[in-house]
Amino acid sequence: MSSIGVLALQGDVSEHLRALAECGARAFGVKNREDLEKCDGLVIPGGESTTISKLARTFELFEPIRNKIKEGQPVYGSCAGMILIADRVNDAMAGQETFGGLDVTVRRNAFGRQVDSFESDLEFSSAKPFTFHAVFIRAPWVEEVGKDVSILASVDGHPVAVRQGNLFATAFHPELTSDGRIHKYFLEEVVKG
Amino acid sequence: MSQADRVVGTARVKRGMAEMLKGGVIMDVVDAHQAKIAEDAGAVAVMALERVPADIRAQGGVARMSDPSMIEEIQKSVTIPVMAKARIGHFVEAQILQAIGVDYIDESEVLTPADYTHHIDKWNFTIPFVCGATNLGEALRRINEGAAMIRSKGEAGTGDVSNATTHMRAISDEIRRLSSMREDELYVAAKELQAPFDLVKEVATTGKLPVVLFTAGGIATPADAAMMMQLGADGVFVGSGIFKSGNPAKRAEAIVRATTYYSDPKIVAETSRGLGEAMVGINVADIPVPHRLAERGW
Numbered sequence: 001m002s003s004i005g006v007l008a009l010q011g012d013v014s015e016h017l018r019a020l021a022e023c024g025a026r027a028f029g030v031k032n033r034e035d036l037e038k039c040d041g042l043v044i045p046g047g048e049s050t051t052i053s054k055l056a057r058t059f060e061l062f063e064p065i066r067n068k069i070k071e072g073q074p075v076y077g078s079c080a081g082m083i084l085i086a087d088r089v090n091d092a093m094a095g096q097e098t099f100g101g102l103d104v105t106v107r108r109n110a111f112g113r114q115v116d117s118f119e120s121d122l123e124f125s126s127a128k129p130f131t132f133h134a135v136f137i138r139a140p141w142v143e144e145v146g147k148d149v150s151i152l153a154s155v156d157g158h159p160v161a162v163r164q165g166n167l168f169a170t171a172f173h174p175e176l177t178s179d180g181r182i183h184k185y186f187l188e189e190v191v192k193g
Numbered sequence: 194m195s196q197a198d199r200v201v202g203t204a205r206v207k208r209g210m211a212e213m214l215k216g217g218v219i220m221d222v223v224d225a226h227q228a229k230i231a232e233d234a235g236a237v238a239v240m241a242l243e244r245v246p247a248d249i250r251a252q253g254g255v256a257r258m259s260d261p262s263m264i265e266e267i268q269k270s271v272t273i274p275v276m277a278k279a280r281i282g283h284f285v286e287a288q289i290l291q292a293i294g295v296d297y298i299d300e301s302e303v304l305t306p307a308d309y310t311h312h313i314d315k316w317n318f319t320i321p322f323v324c325g326a327t328n329l330g331e332a333l334r335r336i337n338e339g340a341a342m343i344r345s346k347g348e349a350g351t352g353d354v355s356n357a358t359t360h361m362r363a364i365s366d367e368i369r370r371l372s373s374m375r376e377d378e379l380y381v382a383a384k385e386l387q388a389p390f391d392l393v394k395e396v397a398t399t400g401k402l403p404v405v406l407f408t409a410g411g412i413a414t415p416a417d418a419a420m421m422m423q424l425g426a427d428g429v430f431v432g433s434g435i436f437k438s439g440n441p442a443k444r445a446e447a448i449v450r451a452t453t454y455y456s457d458p459k460i461v462a463e464t465s466r467g468l469g470e471a472m473v474g475i476n477v478a479d480i481p482v483p484h485r486l487a488e489r490g491w
Contacts, residue, residue: 009453010237012212031454046213048237048273055235055453080213093232093272108272114296115319117206118199137209138274138296176209 002191005030005039007065009055011047011080015175019183033064041074041191044081046137046173049108050093052080057097069101074166076186082162082169083108083140090143102167103146110141110158110171122153122172124161126185133179134160134172141171166190207321207341210297211405214238214274214342214428218418218449219407221245221432224263225270227441234445238274238296240430241267246303246350246486247433247472256304258286261293268294276323281490282308284317291320297342298322300335302489303349303432312490315339325409327360327487329367333388333396336404343402345426346487347410350433352474354411354420356487361408361424371397410487413438413471415451415464422455439469 001024006016008029020027020043030036042065044052056062069075069085077085084098086106111118117137124132132153141158145151153161153170160171161182168190174182217237222228223245231239243259244252258279268275274296279286281300286307290298300313302325312335315322321341326332332343345364347357371382374397383393395403408421409430418429429452431445438444447464454460482488 008216010216012209012215014215015212047215048213048217050232050273051217051235051237051449055450058450059454091272113294114206114210114274114321115291115294116201117210118201119203119205120199135205135209137206137213173209176205176212 001026002040002187003028003038004041004043004187004191005035006043006045007052007056009059009061010051011045012173012175013045016043016045016078019175019180020187023180023183023187025187032059033061036061036064036068039073041076041186042068043186044075044077044084046079046081046175049080049083050096053084053097062097062099066099066101069099069167072166074186074191075101075168076190077169078173078175079137079139079171082106082171085167085169102162102164102169103149104142104162105144106140107143108140109138111136111139114138120155122155122160124153124182124185126152126189130181132174132181133177134170134174135176136160136172139171163190202319204341208404210274210321211323211342214407215405216453217428218445218452219276219428219430220435220445221430222267222436225266227436228267228271230442231435231445232271232273234442235449236273236445237428238276239267239271240276240278240299240432241295242278245433245436247352247437248350249303250350250475258283258289258304261289264290264295265293278304279313280304281306282311282313284313287313287318287322291318295320300324300340302346302486306489310491312338323407325487325490326364328363329396330386330388331490332364332402332406333386333392336392336402337389340404342405342407344407344409344430346490347408347412348477348480349410349486351411351477351480352413352434352437352472353477354413354417356477357408357410357412357417357421358424360410360487361421361426364402364406365425368396368400368402372400411477412448413474414468415447415461418448419451419455419461422452428452434472437472439471444468444471
């Protein structure tokens with residue numbers, strides 16, 4: 001059984017914990033460096049990316065997470081989490097920092113404000129492709145990808161699920177649905193793969 | 194996939210937006226400058242309004258939706274979500290706020306009600322609503338009308354946290370009571386709560402509200418915020434408490450930290466140091482009942 005930490009500074013932490021537990025992982029919140037050391041994999045949840053990065057900086061989790069990513073820790077970021085593991089961010093708040101590691105440029109709130117938030121089916125192209133009902137909330141999209149990044153799903157030509165080695169990110173929120181296949185993909189393909 | 198396949202304004206995207214705010218602090222701001230301070234301090238969203246509740250209370254008169262230009266200026270100045278308030282029952286103010294693209298509407302007792310019988314039919318909107326509640330029945334009536342997020346009311350503009358405590362305790366006590374009931378007792382419980390049976394049954398089964406529950410009204414210190422989180426709030430609204438204090442930037446940052454590490458007294462102690470003067474405040478007990486904002490809403 002994998003031990004998966006969910007960064008628990010702000011955001012929809014409990015939804016990820018539930019989704020991971022339903023997929024058979026041992027899931028727990030990460031609020032300090034000791035918690036971080038116990039992770040086989042780390043999930044960075046949906047939330048407000050500016051708030052999460054500020055709190056990570058204040059409580060000395062920023063560099064440890066950045067180092068974990070460099071050392072090959074499997075990480076999954078959803079929405080704000082995607083922004084936080086991206087190397088480059090458009091429409092960022094002035095001075096906004098990311099953990100980085102994923103060689104992409106992400107545009108924040110790319111689909112628009114809350115009034116434009118939507119649900120939609122998309123094709124997820126892994127080894128075993130499937131159709132997934134995805135929930136997008138003030139969601140980002142990926143604007144440019146580096147050569148080592150594979151695109152796993154897109155909406156209107158904009159990548160919304162990407163993978164680069166140990167790093168996996170979605171612009172949507174599988175944790176808000178009862179469909180565990182995205183979390184399963186992270187556990188089976190990224191953490192164990 | 195084309196635009197046509199996208200479904201907007203579903204209960205899931207409305208409630209989901211509130212899920213993303215959990216563990217965070219939403220701050221009242223009256224201009225772009227304050228909005229920047231709030232964003233820099235780590236607020237998850239700002240509430241744009243013309244006067245903070247303490248000033249509405251002090252100045253009196255009818256309090257209405259803010260000028261759309263003022264809200265738009267705040268939208269331009271920050272990247273985090275921007276919320277704004279409409280009067281209870283004032284569905285045209287809500288239509289205006291939806292048209293200018295605010296991220297959440299607060300149908301708020303802090304403004305002067307526009308309808309003393311009906312609240313806004315919130316299902317008619319693409320934009321999500323947050324509503325205040327003093328007890329479980331009121332929360333479920335608002336959810337039945339389409340509210341996608343609830344905040345306990347407290348007593349806005351006082352800096353006195355006692356009513357926020359009362360309302361948070363009332364809501365969680367009533368939820369615990371429902372959870373302990375036999376199914377055949379829920380019919381009478383629904384009658385007593387004056388709430389729809391289906392929602393009452395859902396709460397009894399899951400042991401929680403079907404939407405995110407924040408707290409509001411009188412939070413002025415990091416300790417206030419941490420106490421509300423320990424009482425079961427998913428997050429905190431701070432109105433007058435920040436910009437009516439001696440050092441808003443520092444206090445805002447401290448309240449954000451205490452909201453995240455609410456169960457760690459050492460960190461809450463650390464964040465409580467040297468914040469300067471808290472808002473002066475008014476004791477709720479000194480406010481005559483007809484002037485208490487929490488009484489508005491039905």
